[in-house]
Every structure is written in structure tokens, then in C-alpha cells.
Amino acid sequence: MRPSKLFSYRTTERNFIGVKFDIPKYIVRKFSLNIFRRKMQELRFDGRVVVVTGAGAGLGRTYALLFASRGASVVVNDLGSNKHGDGSSTKSADAVVEEIRQNGGKAVANYDSVLDGEKIIKTAIDSFGRIDVVVNNAGILRDTSFAKMTEDKWDIIHNIHLKGAMKTTQAAWPYFIKQKYGRIIFTSSNSGLYGNFGQSNYSSAKLGLVGLTNTLAVEGSTKNIYTNVIVPTAGSRLTEDIIPPDFFEQLKPELIAPVVFWLCHEDCTENGSMIETALGWAGKCHIIRSAGCVLRQNLSVDVTPETVRENWLKITDMTSAKRFNSIQEVTTELFGVLERMKSGASLNDVDHILKNDYNFRDIILYALGVGATIQEPNDIRYLYENADEFSVLPTFFVLYGPMGCMNSSIVQDAVPFTFNPTQVLHGEQYLEIHKRLPTEATVETRFKIQDILDKGKGTVVLIQHDTYDVTTGEKLSSGQMSAFIVGSGFKGKRTSTFVIPTIDPPTRKPDVTVTQKTSDDQAALYRLSGDFNPLHIDTAVAMMGGFKKPILHGLCSLGFSIRHVLQTYAAGDAHLFKSIKVRFAKPVIPGQTLRTDMWRNGNRIHFQTSIHETGVPVITGAYVDLLEIKMGLPQANLCSAKTNLDSDAIFVTISEQVKQNQDEAKKVNAVFLYNITVDGKHISEWTLDLKNGEVHKGKPKSGKADATLTLEDKDMVEIGLGKLNPQLAFMRGKLKITGNIMLAQKLKSLMETNKAKL
Numbered sequence: 001m002r003p004s005k006l007f008s009y010r011t012t013e014r015n016f017i018g019v020k021f022d023i024p025k026y027i028v029r030k031f032s033l034n035i036f037r038r039k040m041q042e043l044r045f046d047g048r049v050v051v052v053t054g055a056g057a058g059l060g061r062t063y064a065l066l067f068a069s070r071g072a073s074v075v076v077n078d079l080g081s082n083k084h085g086d087g088s089s090t091k092s093a094d095a096v097v098e099e100i101r102q103n104g105g106k107a108v109a110n111y112d113s114v115l116d117g118e119k120i121i122k123t124a125i126d127s128f129g130r131i132d133v134v135v136n137n138a139g140i141l142r143d144t145s146f147a148k149m150t151e152d153k154w155d156i157i158h159n160i161h162l163k164g165a166m167k168t169t170q171a172a173w174p175y176f177i178k179q180k181y182g183r184i185i186f187t188s189s190n191s192g193l194y195g196n197f198g199q200s201n202y203s204s205a206k207l208g209l210v211g212l213t214n215t216l217a218v219e220g221s222t223k224n225i226y227t228n229v230i231v232p233t234a235g236s237r238l239t240e241d242i243i244p245p246d247f248f249e250q251l252k253p254e255l256i257a258p259v260v261f262w263l264c265h266e267d268c269t270e271n272g273s274m275i276e277t278a279l280g281w282a283g284k285c286h287i288i289r290s291a292g293c294v295l296r297q298n299l300s301v302d303v304t305p306e307t308v309r310e311n312w313l314k315i316t317d318m319t320s321a322k323r324f325n326s327i328q329e330v331t332t333e334l335f336g337v338l339e340r341m342k343s344g345a346s347l348n349d350v351d352h353i354l355k356n357d358y359n360f361r362d363i364i365l366y367a368l369g370v371g372a373t374i375q376e377p378n379d380i381r382y383l384y385e386n387a388d389e390f391s392v393l394p395t396f397f398v399l400y401g402p403m404g405c406m407n408s409s410i411v412q413d414a415v416p417f418t419f420n421p422t423q424v425l426h427g428e429q430y431l432e433i434h435k436r437l438p439t440e441a442t443v444e445t446r447f448k449i450q451d452i453l454d455k456g457k458g459t460v461v462l463i464q465h466d467t468y469d470v471t472t473g474e475k476l477s478s479g480q481m482s483a484f485i486v487g488s489g490f491k492g493k494r495t496s497t498f499v500i501p502t503i504d505p506p507t508r509k510p511d512v513t514v515t516q517k518t519s520d521d522q523a524a525l526y527r528l529s530g531d532f533n534p535l536h537i538d539t540a541v542a543m544m545g546g547f548k549k550p551i552l553h554g555l556c557s558l559g560f561s562i563r564h565v566l567q568t569y570a571a572g573d574a575h576l577f578k579s580i581k582v583r584f585a586k587p588v589i590p591g592q593t594l595r596t597d598m599w600r601n602g603n604r605i606h607f608q609t610s611i612h613e614t615g616v617p618v619i620t621g622a623y624v625d626l627l628e629i630k631m632g633l634p635q636a637n638l639c640s641a642k643t644n645l646d647s648d649a650i651f652v653t654i655s656e657q658v659k660q661n662q663d664e665a666k667k668v669n670a671v672f673l674y675n676i677t678v679d680g681k682h683i684s685e686w687t688l689d690l691k692n693g694e695v696h697k698g699k700p701k702s703g704k705a706d707a708t709l710t711l712e713d714k715d716m717v718e719i720g721l722g723k724l725n726p727q728l729a730f731m732r733g734k735l736k737i738t739g740n741i742m743l744a745q746k747l748k749s750l751m752e753t754n755k756a757k758l
Contacts, residue, residue: 231285429482
């Protein structure tokens, strides 16, 4: 995809995933037969009423015929004009209606303009008693260059395509709301998505329909009204003079109609999507945005035209482009930028930026890669996403150091000579954690070359890597890695003030020793977390680097060691970790046993990791700083469900107020479901049933909630105490609301009443 394009494509395919279970064969056969029957079951529109505008020919006719053949009652709307919108005739609509009836279907004709959309919908109501689907297909062309564009040619296109579609849909909307069901199709065009010479009027109207779709998708979602855009390329009276005949022949409307049919079916829950289709192919389109560039470092700095010019390549770089699902997501990201400006965090003074998404699968895969096992009780918190204390091993964040170096030329560009990548070793590593690490996030790691040192036998490149939560703008970790280039010197300086020193352990015997054998496949497993250096898997590459066989990642050995330290001095609690510094001394071969010797000095734990079989140290000068020492195993069962949260007190207080003020509560006349989370994991639910004047723990007793609010336990407490504004929490992404967002505004007075009580 070229960077200049604003749209990317993604096609999705649903398959059954084969999972092996010990199930009796007769059950498997029965299950398979049910799947087959379900797949073979014909999609029907019996009892549904469909309006298709511009249905006298081309795509519209094909839509009408297909809907009718599957049981729908169809209103065939067509003004009977030519492709330029001139003239009118009843023949086109009548011919399609007659064809449907001859095939045993139900249809009536309508000859009104789409600008009189209420008349079209009235035809459906008068003839069939309801309306379920509106396919806005009617269109005309008045092509001319922008220089020759007249106001009449502009207005007629916008009236038919944009305003006409709006009027027809608006007339059906009250019926959709009343019956809590509706499907809407708007018809856009590649001209709208990408532009086309001579179609400034047409393309602007077509892209306007995308904006209309986005808003109706939001407003209708809670009422089972789904709105989508179809972007078809088909042979029709609008395109017969434009497309070459042999290509025109293959652009059959019959290949597009099934896509529109599925989008309108009651089983389809697609909403707010752009679906492009042609030639029997279909794909989903997205509007995406580049990662962009912050043009000022703090709130006291102005933006100048020169600043924009200097950063234009970063502004327009689409390599890390992202899609936003809602206007709230866009606003949340801007809040993150604002927070970084307030803190004065460096935003552009970096040599490379790496963006990553991670979730529980990545956390678990990393933990397995560094030896976590269900045989160790403390490790369950790293291996099971439903464990109460599910958390990230802090050394997960050192992954971004080598990932950033391997995905860029940052090291190569830093030194005044060329080198073979197999000559680069990971020399030392520092990592400090600043915030409680989320178990799911989109993060951005910024890399900066701090210094280059000549060590005689090689060159050391000091690389700073800081990782931020993209959503909140908060810095999660700071790191420094030293890349050692073997056998390369350049007569430079030997020391640097940027170096974070290692510290040798005490001379006494270790206070505690933990040993653990690595697997022969340890490197093969660990590399799946993102460090794909072939030195750790490819024998030929390992030999080029001077090793007889592939070696274990130094950061993998580090992961083993930090687990041993946390087990011993933090009861496995990763949240007590502050920082770590290590030097990688020798390589480890997968299958060897690691021995971690530890010495405690207050909250600092010195450690040295050696190969147990040979006694050779592989990690030296190392230490971990902990926020607190916690010896022994945790008392709680990590897999037990929590039942008592701080926010429970808020809901208890609200319940008391609702009981005392039944009339006021019932004026809200809505049901709210609160999903309370801790570190992103769903823990508890509370229902505020203000229709019946009651508050209880759990889901609504009947029906669905009008609005669902999801937020962290601590944030619910802050809102209850009046320390966090709900609107600000929503804009920053701390409070997520689905359903009728406007109803949630009515909760403000209720929370204000409870603040004094709390």
C-alpha cells in the first residue's frame, strides 16, 4: 500500500479451529452434521420488507430480484430517468415488478424521486405494513471538470446521491426504532474514496455517504439498526460508456448482490463498515492515520511553519499507520499527547520509534519462554489470564530493545564503519519500571543513541529505549542496552557519563541459590516473543558468529534470573519490581542448567547467574532493586475469584440513595450495567435498574441494559468521591460506555447526591 493512500484493505474469513478433545465419535458426527446443515441452510427474508431505490436496472434491479427470490416483499423504486437524471418513466420499475411477480415473488412499484423519500417509505407501509431494509442505490452522473462545474450540476448530484439517500433513510428511521430492527445500505464509490477526474460533484457526495454511515452506525447500534456502505464496481447504465467492453462484461451486478444481501440479513451484525466489491471479490476498507509527529515539546513552545517543514516526512510517514474505531479513541490519543507535553517528555528527539500491541497471549508466551511453569505456584500469575493477580513479568519490556535495533539501522548508522550483523552481541542491559504494567496495551518505544565507545577489542553502542503507553501517554519503562560489536575499533573515547554501572556482589557466600534447567527448545520458544536473531536458531549463522551451535538469548537467561529473584524476595509479585542491571558475560547453550546465586542488601538483590554444569558465570555484576521485600509464598489462592472491591462501597451507598429517593431515580427510567475491572481484567458487575428503583450486584435481572459502563475499580471510587470527572474519564478512555451514551449523562446528578454521603 502506497503511503499516500488514506485507505487500507482487510479481508476476513471465518473458519472452525480444530481443537482435539476426547469426545465420543457419535457426538462428533452429530456436531459435524449440525454444522453442515447450518452452513447449507438458505438465508431467507420471509416476512421482511425491502426498499431498493434506483431498482429499474443494473445493480438495483439485481438487488430487488435476489431479495424477492428469498421471500422479501420488495418496493421497486425508480424514477425512470436516464443516467444523467433526465426524463421519467414508469416502465423500468414496472418491468422489474412484473419479473418478480412472474417468478412468484411479491413487489410493488414506486416512481417517486428519492428527494421524496417519505413517499417511497409510505408505499412500503401502505402495501406491506412495515419496512425492514433500505438499500439506497439510486444515482445519476453529471461529469465535468471542476473548472467547468456549474452550481446546477453540483446540486443535482448531491440532491440525488446524498440528500436523497438521507431523506429516504430518515423516513424509515422511526419505524426501525419502533420495531428495534433495521438494515441500511448506502452506495459509495471508488471515486469518493480516491477521487476521479471530472467527478468532483459525484466523488464529494459519495464520500459524504461514508460520513453519514459512520454516524448512523453509532446512533442505531443499540437499537439493532445497522448501517453499512457498499463500494461496488459493476457494469451499469452509469458505467457502460466509461469501462472497456471486455472488462465491463465481467463486472456483473449478480456478483455484487449477494454481498449486499448478506449485509442486510438479520444474522449479519456488521455495522459502520465500508465493503468494496467487484468481480466476485469483496474486501473491507478502513480510513487510517499515520503515527504523526508532535510539533512542540511542551505547552510553552509554539509551532512554526519551519517546524512543520522539518518534520514533514515524519508527519506523512504511513509505515506505522493506525485505524481508530471511534471519535473517542482519537480524543483519547490526543489527551495522551497533551499529557506528554505537560510532562516535557521527549517526543521527537529520537533515532527510531517502534510501535507494538500486546495482550495476554504475548505475556504468557514470554513467560513460557523464560521458564515459567505451572509447577511453580507463583508462576500461575504469568501463565493464566484469569488468575486474580495476572500480571506481566517486568523483563517483558526488555524485548523492545533488540526488536528496535533489529528492525532499524540505528546501530549501523551510529558507527563510522561497516560490520557483519553476526558480530553484534548484547553486552549489558538496564531496565526500570515506572508504572504498574497493563496486561494489554499499545506501546511506543523510542530509541536514542547515547554514546559510542571504543573498547579496543570492540565497539560499544549505548542505546536508550523508553516505552510509553500510547493511550495514556504515560512512560512505562526506561531502558539502556549496550550493543557490543566484536573486533571493531575506531580510536574513540573509552568511557561515558551515560553508562549505568554494574555492581559486583558481596564476597560472602550466596544467601539463596535457585537452579533451573533450560529446555533444548528454549531459544526456539523464546524467539517467538520477537527476538528473531538467527544466531539463536540457525546453526550456520551461529558458526559465522564463532559458536559451535545456536546459543540462548542473553535476555532469556535474564528472564530466568528475574523470576528466581521475584520468587525468593517478592513472593512472585512482579509489582514489587523497580529496576535491574546486568552484564552478559558468556553464552548459554539451550538445555544447560542455570543457577542463580542471590545476596540481599536491603531492597537491593545482587545476583550472579552461572551454568550449573560448568560453573561458568553467564550474567555478572547484576542487581535487582525492589520496592519492598516480601518473603515466602502468597497466602491467597491466585485462581480464586475476588468478591470484595473498593467500589462495592460506592454501589452500596448509591443503593441506599435510590431506596430513599425512588421517585427521582425512576425519572431516569434506564438500566445501567457497570463492568468493574482490576488491571483490565473483568472482576465484578453491578446493575443500576432505575426503571424499577433498585441496585444489585450482577447482571440485569431481565432484559438488556440501556448502557454499559466499563471502568477500573479505583476509577469508580475516584468518580464516586468526586475526585475524577466522569466526562474527563470518558474522554481519556478510563470510562468506556456502550449503548445509549446520552442516558449516562443522567447519572451525573445521582453521583453528585452520593458524593457528600460518601
